[in-house]
Amino acid sequence: MDPWTEAYLYAAARADLVRREILPHLESGEAVLCERFVDSSLAYQGAGRGLGMEAVRELNARAVGDVAPDLTFYLRLDREERERRARKSGAPLDRIERVGDEFMRRVEEGFEEIARSEPDRVRVLDARRPPGELTETVRRALVC
Numbered sequence: 543m544d545p546w547t548e549a550y551l552y553a554a555a556r557a558d559l560v561r562r563e564i565l566p567h568l569e570s571g572e573a574v575l576c577e578r579f580v581d582s583s584l585a586y587q588g589a590g591r592g593l594g595m596e597a598v599r600e601l602n603a604r605a606v607g608d609v610a611p612d613l614t615f616y617l618r619l620d621r622e623e624r625e626r627r628a629r630k631s632g633a634p635l636d637r638i639e640r641v642g643d644e645f646m647r648r649v650e651e652g653f654e655e656i657a658r659s660e661p662d663r664v665r666v667l668d669a670r671r672p673p674g675e676l677t678e679t680v681r682r683a684l685v686c
Contacts, residue, residue, distance in 0.1 A: 589652025
């Protein structure tokens with residue numbers, strides 16, 4: 543798939559999610575928790591695919607308007623541990639995971655750049671920690 547096609551498809555899906563699900567919940571005063579949002583596109587398509595993080599940011603700004611997370615959790619996991627977990631799961635690699643190590647290195651650099659540039663919004667968590675500890679860390683941050 544062409545990298546720009548991929549970026550536009552993710553932005554379109556995100557635009558639909560924002561209008562159909564996220565905005566109605568926000569407008570009714572509810573908190574919304576998403577697994578992935580614009581930062582993922584910045585890292586995967588902007589940095590990983592080489593489209594440029596600012597260009598992908600502009601595309602997604604048109605897709606989601608001014609909807610942005612107040613808080614983001616970046617679960618940092620090194621390549622070796624990520625690969626060990628993938629082997630252990632036995633699940634086949636998906637289309638993006640099959641791109642390779644250099645691509646994933648650029649994606650990681652993208653996420654690291656986002657975390658450095660927005661330290662008040664992005665909380666970096668060590669994803670090697672037990673799931674229960676990570677859950678509790680997130681829960682405490684959201685309750686405050």
